[in-house]
Amino acid sequence: MKLFAAHLATLKAHFRIIFTYRGMMIIQAIRLILLPMVLAAAWLSIEKTAENPYSDSDYLLYYLLVPVILNLTDSRLVFRFPLAVRDGSLSRELLKPFPPLSGYALESIANNLIQLIYLLPFTIIAGYLVKDRLLLSHLSLQLLLFAAVAVALGGLVRMLISGSISLTGFWLEDVTTLNLILNGGIWALLGGMIVPVATFPEHIRRFAELLPYRYMLSFPIEILTGRLSTTEIWQGFAVIAVWSGIFALSMRLIWKRGLKVYSAYGG
């Protein structure tokens, strides 16, 4: 209970810290919105291949939601943690009677939630502007609930992957390259950023559905487009559960080993 109160207090503190840098949040919002808008324009002007199932309405809904989901499942752990190892501020965290990784995770969550304040108005306005071309009649409470759970799980898996990568910061001086490949590159290609996963040719789609990346972005939106059956949704949840297990375990292992190597700089 005490630990829970400590978590809550830390989360609140992060909320306040982040609010002092509002200018940065607006820039961040622009960053999140731009590429999806470009991609939406791109997809609306393509000549489709025969097996591509998405209509214009699907593409619009998809890329309207991309910035929101992208933001909610984002994890800053990978930028923060290696820095803490390098500048030694991790030592300070380790002394506190509070799980050190939780602090970074909470900062990330606080950041993502506050970012919504700057993102949602844009999404709502953009949605209103294209409302004649959006078909939303299929939305039900059940779909919304499924999507919310999917976002939470997607965020979890992303945090665990980022966490595992950032913990290699105990050994590597620079984890950004590793992050770029595992978390950035493959994620952009097969997670549904550039191409919605559902519109891939069959063999690529099958493969992407087994990787964890689809679940951080494409999956919640696919649920909302109403094109997934309940069985497919549960299958998706199962895949996320497996990946979460794998990465939670690997994070734990790396953490234990890493702490033994860690001696702070100058130690």
Next chain:
Amino acid sequence: MQALEYRGSFAFSILANFFDFIFGFLQYLVFFTAAQSIAGWASNDMLVLYGVFMLVFALQFIFLYPNLVAMGDMVNSGNLDLLLTKPVNAQMLLSFRRISLEELGSISTAVVLLSWLVYNGTIKLTAAGLALFAVSITSAMLLVYCLFMLLMCLAVILERLDNMAQLMWSMFAVCRYPIDIYPSRIKFMFFTFLPFAYVASVPATALLGRANPTTVFAGLGIALAATFACTMLWKKTIKAYTSAGG
């Protein structure tokens, strides 16, 4: 030069840039698994666009980007004050003080990609085409410099600017796809007030031999005007700058 002191991390960043390029390339391949052509651009045309885009941005990353990062730090730490008191042109010093050689990897891959496209016949080299390309790439570089200046001013105003690499990239996400994909009003905007069209699309059309000379020279005019305006804005911003704690 500063980078050469840390050789291990230098090699790593070259590798990172290489992967950046590869992933950028793969994005187009993946894109065309679900699309046949986009606003009249076939997949080979898109590669020309990507080659030009990479060329412009590699140059930007070599010459401008390291200075921008340094600027963000300097405002935050107050070191900017020291620099402003020096009896030299602060804009020039801040713009070109550092260069980053890490991007040599991506510039050479961009050149290889473009050469290959010449070889396979997508780019047909003609004197007129090359001349238009030279003019349009100059305007492109000037416009990128303008964006750089705007971000520098923003760094001074906001007092904190990190994650600049990502910000730069996303600003230029607009240039990664041909300007023809946008609805006509937005397209008009990109050719005039927000001249993103001239950064990659117009030089690419010059290489593809379908550029309109009027557009190319309009681009040069806009680029020159924008450079002038940004220099003015920079001077104003520095005048209003009150330093850390001010």
